[in-house]
Amino acid sequence: MGRINFDLQELQAFVAVADRSSFSQAAEDLFLSQPALSRRIDKLEETLGVKLFERTTRRVQLTNVGRVFLANVRTALDELEGAILGVSDLAAHRTGIVTLACVPTAVRYFLPDVLRGFSERFPKIRVRIHDESAQDVLNLVLAGEADFGINFAGSEDPEIDFLPIYREDYVLAMRPEHPLAKRKKLSWKETAKERHISVSRSSGNRSLIDNALAGIEKHPAVFYEVNHVSGILALVEAGMGVAAVPRLSLPQHPGAPVIGVPLVNPPVYRTLGLIRKRGRVTPPAAQTLFSMLQQALITGKGSPS
Template sequence: MTDRTYQPSVAGLRAFVALARRRHFGAAAGDLGVSQPSLSQALAALETGLGVTLIERTTRRVFVTTEGERLLPKAIAVIESVDDFLVEVSGVGETLSGTVRLGFIPTVAPYVLPTVLRGLAQQRPELTLRVVEDQTARLVDQLREGSLDAAVLALPAEIPGMAEIPMYHEDFVLALPADHALAGRKRVDPAALADLPLLLLDEGHCLRDQALEVCRIAGVRPDLGHTRAASLATAVHCVTGGLGVTLIPQTAVASETAGGGLATATFASPRPGRRIGLVFRRSAHREDAYRELAGIIADVVSAAGAVRREFAG
């Protein structure tokens, strides 16, 4: 039976919410930056004080009890209120400091993250960055539930309740086997895709939708063949093996062509491409901080070449 005088600790509520989201003690402890024993102790104290079992753990899985599911939205609301309070007290809503949990889509992270991390380390050494790489839909879910602060996505995102800041634009490049007739060509008409076996990423990758949009604008129905890839690196390997061609963003060219065996061709103007920006919750009230973060990312990525800076400070 619940002790009416019991006051749940924020640590206990955070432990409960983290475990409900991750369903794994190690992952939840990592998200909170605590040890697994500390996480277990905080949860146990919360459950004892409430007189309710919130999380059940077996040798194979962790799951939320019926009572836990009922109380979870209230616990999330309390934590968000505490975080909002701390933001107002410390003033971090106006400056880029503390810890930022930042998401990246898989067709951006491998190619710009090293540059971004170096730039932030130089310009904001006091900032702690936690990085999550995932597909757009899952990053958006994490933004909504508060386990991410912001995400680097292809624009326009147009997500209710979210704000977006354009950072840079990059062209798409046609990746080809080294001995392909179009290898090294400039000003290739996108209509040429009608006669090429186009390799696409799996459903859920925004680059797949963008490649199909390039084809739609060019008025062609691409030969999609039977090969799909879970990652851009896999698609590139298929291209070098002669299974087809694919579209890669300009930021990926240097990395993916470094090993040899892959050639590229550029499209005629207006060259197809994509806009990359920073997306975050409007309710976070940290627009100044995230605008500063977007500016740094735009600066360091554009300074590395291959993209056109679009950030408007």
């Protein structure tokens, strides 16, 4: 390819379409007509000499080359924004942006206090948070689209540095009036006759439980499967059965419609960790937030009571 000849608007158009997976929605976001947006994408593809999107009447999706290019463009745009805001300010942690990927549990219980302190110290630094599933968080960190992550997955990935910070036990979720609700703890064998609700077999939560129960003679029977823990809790609240869930997924307020009893024999738990792509240099502002989270979570200041 010869001299690079495209402008910032074309890159912004590309990111908008990639984020929305839709030309019409991206055009609305950018206050453009759809033909004008299409011309920008066409020009960018022509300049690069590659197709960035596969387009059908039903959907728009990135090509393999487009996915790689997207990660690079996001990085370039963030770096450009930092340069515009001022190199000296960015180096001094006075302006900039940090991109963090984390599971929803972290957003609810671990992030608020630390982000509040971070914002008080560095009020002009913006934080972009991707609250996604464990696998999506891992993928964002591996792709370089997030500076670091808070996740339950990644400890066995050779490309990931995993710093464990919190251990979360699994409990049996049920309605407060359930006959087992007054128990202090329950063995898995004691739950075998209950109607269990579970996430699908593709879920990391399901794999963790199945592996832990591999040596149990009689497994609990799963009567209902859903894709997310929030769906499990909705069915438990409706009285459809019980479910093994991470403790922090339960509502924490008094009088909650779902309660949890610790599970033993065997106990099942998952470990939350700060994750970074191995060998990747963390930008200064992101490193500061990473260190603050590490300190707060290890000392318990950022953990749920």
